[in-house]
Structure formats: C-alpha cells, structure tokens
Amino acid sequence: MRSRHIFRAFPDVEVAMMPVRNALVVGAGIGGLGAAAALGRHGVDVEVVEVRPDSRVVGVGINQPGNSLRALDVLGVLEECLAVGYPYDRNEHLDWQGRPIVVTPCSLGTDRVPPNNALARADLHRILLGAARRAGARIVHGVSVAELVDDGDGVSVTFTDGRAARFDVVVGFDGIRSPLRRRLFGDAYEPEYTGFAVWRVTLPRPAEVTHTMLFHGDRSNTGVIPLSREEMYLLHVTAEPEDARYEPADFRELLRRRLAGYGGLVAELREDLPLEGIVYSPLSEVHLPAPWHVGRVIVLGDAAHASAPNLTQGAAMALEDAVVLADELARDRPVEDSLAAVSAARFGRTKLVQDVSHGILVTEMSITADGLEEFAMNLREHLPGQAAFIEAELNKPFRLERSADVVAP
Numbered sequence: 001m002r003s004r005h006i007f008r009a010f011p012d013v014e015v016a017m018m019p020v021r022n023a024l025v026v027g028a029g030i031g032g033l034g035a036a037a038a039l040g041r042h043g044v045d046v047e048v049v050e051v052r053p054d055s056r057v058v059g060v061g062i063n064q065p066g067n068s069l070r071a072l073d074v075l076g077v078l079e080e081c082l083a084v085g086y087p088y089d090r091n092e093h094l095d096w097q098g099r100p101i102v103v104t105p106c107s108l109g110t111d112r113v114p115p116n117n118a119l120a121r122a123d124l125h126r127i128l129l130g131a132a133r134r135a136g137a138r139i140v141h142g143v144s145v146a147e148l149v150d151d152g153d154g155v156s157v158t159f160t161d162g163r164a165a166r167f168d169v170v171v172g173f174d175g176i177r178s179p180l181r182r183r184l185f186g187d188a189y190e191p192e193y194t195g196f197a198v199w200r201v202t203l204p205r206p207a208e209v210t211h212t213m214l215f216h217g218d219r220s221n222t223g224v225i226p227l228s229r230e231e232m233y234l235l236h237v238t239a240e241p242e243d244a245r246y247e248p249a250d251f252r253e254l255l256r257r258r259l260a261g262y263g264g265l266v267a268e269l270r271e272d273l274p275l276e277g278i279v280y281s282p283l284s285e286v287h288l289p290a291p292w293h294v295g296r297v298i299v300l301g302d303a304a305h306a307s308a309p310n311l312t313q314g315a316a317m318a319l320e321d322a323v324v325l326a327d328e329l330a331r332d333r334p335v336e337d338s339l340a341a342v343s344a345a346r347f348g349r350t351k352l353v354q355d356v357s358h359g360i361l362v363t364e365m366s367i368t369a370d371g372l373e374e375f376a377m378n379l380r381e382h383l384p385g386q387a388a389f390i391e392a393e394l395n396k397p398f399r400l401e402r403s404a405d406v407v408a409p
C-alpha cells in the first residue's frame with residue numbers, strides 16, 4: 001500500500017507517494033522546465049542539466065494556444081503568462097498587398113484560458129524557470145550527460161563535470177538535435193529539413209496588430225503576432241537551401257530583399273527592420289515512432305516530435321508531454337510501463353499536429369502570385385471548417401483519467 005502525504009512545498013496539495021523518487025531531466029528548454037515543474041509538484045526530486053552556460057534564450061516571441069495555456073495552468077503559471085502576454089482570439093489571412101481574404105475566429109481555450117496568448121520567449125523561459133525552482137528542481141547550466149547506464153533498477157549517470165548520480169528515471173527534453181535520442185535509437189531519426197526557413201524579428205506593435213495576421217505571397221508567407229501592448233513579432237517563411245549559412249550581419253538586407261514584393265503593412269515594416277535581433281531558423285521535423293523510451297529513459301518534446309511551426313503547437317506539445325509524464329509516473333506501477341503509457345497517450349496527438357502543420361507549410365509555400373486568387377477562394381471556402389476541426393481535437397483533454405489515489409494540484 002502506498003501512503004498519502006502532504007508535500008511540504010505545497011501544503012494545500014495532497015499527492016500520493018510516487019514509485020519514482022528522483023528524476024534527471026536533460027535540457028532546460030520549454031519542455032524540460034515544464035517537466036521539472038510538473039514532477040516537482042508531485043514530490044519527485046528533480047535535477048535538470050542544461051548544456052548552455054546560462055539561462056538566456058535566443059528567440060523572438062512565441063504563441064501559446066489554449067491547450068498550451070491549460071498545461072501552463074496545471075504548472076501554476078497561467079496568470080503570470082497572461083500578465084505579460086497578449087491574448088487574442090482570431091487569425092486573419094490577407095494577400096501580400098494587404099487585401100483581406102478571411103478571418104477565422106479561434107475556438108481553442110476554456111472559460112479560464114483564452115484561445116491564444118503570445119509572449120516573448122524570454123518571458124516564458126523566466127516563468128517556467130521560476131515554476132521549476134519553486135517545485136524544488138535543481139537546474140545546473142553548462143553540464144550534460146557524459147555516460148548513462150540503465151541496469152533495470154535505476155540509471156547511473158556520469159555528467160560532463162565529472163559528478164555521478166543515480167536516478168529512477170531520465171527524461172530527455174534536449175531538443176530537435178537530441179543527443180539522448182541518438183543514444184537510445186541511433187541515427188535513424190535525425191531531423192528532416194522541410195526545405196523552408198523562417199526569419200523572425202521583434203518590432204513595435206502597430207495598433208492594428210491585435211491578432212495573428214498572415215499575408216500570403218509568391219511562394220512565401222509573412223505574419224505578424226502581437227506579443228504585448230508595445231511589441232509584436234514579424235515572421236517570414238521562404239524556401240532556403242538546406243546548407244544556407246548566412247552571416248548575421250547580412251540578415252537585415254536578406255530579409256528586406258525577401259519582403260520586396262509585399263505592399264501594405266509589411267512594406268511599411270520592411271523599411272524599419274533593425275540591424276540586430278533578426279533570427280533565422282531552418283524548419284525541420286523529427287518523426288520518432290512510439291515508444292519513445294528504452295528502459296527507464298525517455299525522450300519527449302522536439303526530441304521526439306519536432307514539427308513545422310504553422311499551428312504554433314510545438315511548445316504546446318512539449319508542455320502537454322511534461323504534464324502527462326508526471327501524471328503517468330505518479331501511477332503505482334513499474335516505471336517502464338508508465339513511460340510506455342506516455343508515448344502511447346501522446347503519439348496520435350503529436351502526429352496530428354505534425355501532419356497538419358506540415359500540410360499548411362507545404363501548401364502555403366506552393367502558392368505563386370498567379371495562383372493567389374484561387375488560393376484565396378479555397379481558403380475562404382475550406383479554412384473555417386478545417387480550423388474548427390483541428391481546434392476541436394486540440395480542445396480535447398490531453399490528460400488521461402487520473403488514478404484514484406492521485407490528487408491533482
């Protein structure tokens with residue numbers, strides 16, 4: 001029999017004793033910090049190792065759709081995210097001259113969470129770091145896994161700083177190029193380049209940018225997303241060679257040239273691009289078949305299912321993974337069975353997100369200037385129904401039935 005106890009850090013939270021006492025999380029990105037917070041809130045002693053030397057994050061803004069906000073709510077940080085972000089409830093599609101095509105209201109969310117809340121990546125990172133630390137996790141920067149031996153009863157880990165420790169479970173949220181995935185599954189599931197890349201930059205928010213606006217152009221796509229009352233971010237997706245290596249000093253000019261055919265708002269923004277702060281990201285995907293674990297070690301988030309960003313669901317999937325992982329590990333059964341349950345629960349949902357995101361990316365990038373009118377007609381006819389379908393799926397609960405002896409925070 002397991003005994004109930006009151007977890008000291010959260011006196012109002014009653015949790016069951018977990019079969020897992022301690023966990024190593026590899027990677028202090030969005031999913032890793034989310035997992036540290038979720039596991040810590042269940043009473044697990046968590047160490048997080050992050051290869052980067054400090055907690056600074058590169059990046060621009062990030063949209064958190066309603067399902068992600070539900071996961072952030074479980075981690076106790078919904079209000080913090082809403083306080084710094086920009087909630088919005090619709091997506092507007094226009095052509096590259098700024099002529100309106102269609103507006104789709106967004107039906108994600110609940111009474112408690114808005115359909116979307118976009119915020120600066122640095123803010124999301126700071127908030128998740130706080131949640132992980134408050135849940136008792138230790139976060140060590142500049143360190144990674146040097147060696148790892150799973151003997152069935154636990155995992156012995158040697159770190160790159162020479163320390164050694166033993167864990168009940170090891171969780172890899174080490175991103176799209178995951179070394180842990182390679183260690184578990186070899187090189188069969190390396191990232192696959194989509195053929196497209198995105199340029200992004202934070203800019204002052206014009207008053208009209210109160211929701212996502214997507215401008216469809218000639219084999220390219222430009223978007224603006226509000227991040228706060230003061231800021232928004234601009235994104236521009238284009239076909240780029242896989243081996244493109246552009247100099248950051250040239251980013252402004254390269255982006256200006258790519259935006260050359262656009263009129264309206266995008267043309268105005270093109271004239272005010274800053275010299276610094278432009279980020280270039282090739283878009284790749286990871287397709288790791290389930291199960292995502294070997295023994296007591298599992299990979300999750302981008303390491304297992306990195307997706308094109310068109311649905312703004314990658315971080316959402318990583319945060320949902322984190323919550324489901326903690327739920328499953330709280331069950332009174334062998335760790336390996338719980339890890340198998342995680343990928344079984346998550347595979348279909350993450351695959352749906354990958355497939356839909358990929359489909360949107362490829363379709364949008366195939367539109368030429370000549371085909372824009374036909375594309376606009378199709379979008380008007382089909383998009384509202386397609387968006388409603390995927391949002392209904394994403395609105396479904398992502399947590400499984402809780403076992404009777406685990407009380408949710």
Ligand SMILES: Cc1cc2nc3c(=O)[nH]c(=O)nc-3n(C[C@H](O)[C@H](O)[C@H](O)COP(=O)(O)OP(=O)(O)OC[C@H]3O[C@@H](n4cnc5c(N)ncnc54)[C@H](O)[C@@H]3O)c2cc1C
Nearest residue numbers: 027029030031051063144174175301302309312314315316
């Ligand atoms: C252009 C673009 C736009 C996007 N926009 C959105 C959006 O609007 N909304 C959304 O929900 N998602 C978005 N995403 C996706 C989202 O950023 C990712 O899905 C999310 O960050 C995945 O979280 P993760 O924790 O799995 O990986 P990451 O956040 O990448 O974290 C991985 C961490 O592991 C660390 N690491 C790597 N190797 C090691 C190692 N050996 N040892 C220790 N640590 C290691 C890395 O330094 C990093 O900190 C976007 C992605 C792209 C490319």
